[in-house]
Amino acid sequence: DAKTTQPNSMESNEEEPVHLPCNHSTISGTDYIHWYRQLPSQGPEYVIHGLTSNVNNRMASLAIAEDRKSSTLILHRATLRDAAVYYCILIRDMRFGAGTRLTVKP
Amino acid sequence: DGGITQSPKYLFRKEGQNVTLSCEQNLNHDAMYWYRQDPGQGLRLIYYSQIVNDFQKGDIAEGYSVSREKKESFPLTVTSAQKNPTAFYLCASSAGQAFSYEQYFGPGTRLTVT
Numbered sequence: 446d447a448k449t450t451q452p453n454s455m456e457s458n459e460e461e462p463v464h465l466p467c468n469h470s471t472i473s474g475t476d477y478i479h480w481y482r483q484l485p486s487q488g489p490e491y492v493i494h495g496l497t498s499n500v501n502n503r504m505a506s507l508a509i510a511e512d513r514k515s516s517t518l519i520l521h522r523a524t525l526r527d528a529a530v531y532y533c534i535l536i537r538d539m540r541f542g543a544g545t546r547l548t549v550k551p
Numbered sequence: 552d553g554g555i556t557q558s559p560k561y562l563f564r565k566e567g568q569n570v571t572l573s574c575e576q577n578l579n580h581d582a583m584y585w586y587r588q589d590p591g592q593g594l595r596l597i598y599y600s601q602i603v604n605d606f607q608k609g610d611i612a613e614g615y616s617v618s619r620e621k622k623e624s625f626p627l628t629v630t631s632a633q634k635n636p637t638a639f640y641l642c643a644s645s646a647g648q649a650f651s652y653e654q655y656f657g658p659g660t661r662l663t664v665t
Contacts, residue, residue, distance in 0.1 A: 479653060488555075488641050488656030489594070532593065537650050540610075541586075541593035 449533045454546045457523045465518040465545055467533030472513050477536045480507065480518050482529040483544070489532065492518065523549045554578065555657035557642050562662045564636075572627045572660045574642030582649040583625035587611060588639040588659075597640075600625055601649045629662065636664045 450468045457463040469478065477496050481489040493500055493507045495516070500507040506519040520527055532544040555576045564570045576583065582601050586594040596609030600619040614633025619625050625644075629636045639661050643654040 481654075486639075486659070486661075488643070488659050489654075491653040491655065494653060536652075539596065539650050539654075541595075543591065543593050 448538070448540065449535060449542060451531070451533055451542065451545045453543065454548065456548045456550060457520075459525060459549055459551050460522050463520040463523045463527070463547065463549075465520075465531050465533075465547065466515065467517070468515045469533070469535060470514045472535060476538070478507070478509060478513075478516050479534050479536050480505070481532045481534070481541075482527075483532070484529045489541075492531070494536065523547075525549050525551060555642060555644055555655055557640075557657035557660050559660060560658065562660055564662070564664050566664055567631045568664075569631055570629050570636075570662065570664075572629065572640055572642075572662070574625045574627065574657060575623055576625075576642075576644040576655075576657075577623060578644055578646075578655060579622075580644035580646050580655070581622070582645045582647070583619065584643040584645075584649075584654065585609075585615070585617065585625070585627045586641045586643065588641060594641060597627065599649055629664075636662060638662060 479494040480492040483489040495507045508517045528549045530544040530546050532541050558573045584599040585597040588594050598617045600606040616628045641659045642657045645652045645654045
């Protein structure tokens with residue numbers, strides 16, 4: 446099964462950019478990369494997804510490596526409300542690992 | 552507002568009792584899912600359903616049962632056979648074919664069994 450690996454935790458200062466990495470070295474050609482985030486005691490929330498090209502939406506940007514074996518979720522200006530666990534998954538696999546716990550410092 | 556509702560938010564049961572968790576969606580989504588989350592862990596798939604009256608086991612289906620009698624509803628029963636039922640349970644739905652589009656999650660039900 447395809448898998449993703451992410452750092453357990455990251456810290457950022459408020460209003461600074463945050464780059465959250467994800468490795469998916471066994472990705473297949475048709476696997477979409479999805480990112481979700483989960484606030485404490487809430488269900489996960491969809492953030493962004495992509496296949497090959499970099500993607501932008503109102504929440505974040507997704508940069509996908511040319512070989513598609515890694516991707517990076519970019520929060521352009523972190524706010525305290527962005528403190529959450531961020532999950533990178535391959536949509537057909539839909540297996541959530543432990544994700545990356547992002548702490549945002551004021 | 553469209554979305555997924557789960558009830559109740561907190562549920563307490565005695566060991567040996569079956570308990571049913573509710574999940575309703577008004578997004579007109581075809582696929583629905585149930586996940587379990589333990590403290591500090593990711594989500595694990597229990598069951599999913601692509602269409603009414605059809606559902607498939609996920610990675611940890613033992614001790615759980617589901618039904619899909621209506622498109623909008625996908626209740627999960629935690630049976631007494633589930634050895635460690637205390638967990639946070641999340642329901643989700645998505646458009647189209649299962650595992651093809653982004654999933655929308657409900658607020659979750661936290662089940663405590665003593």
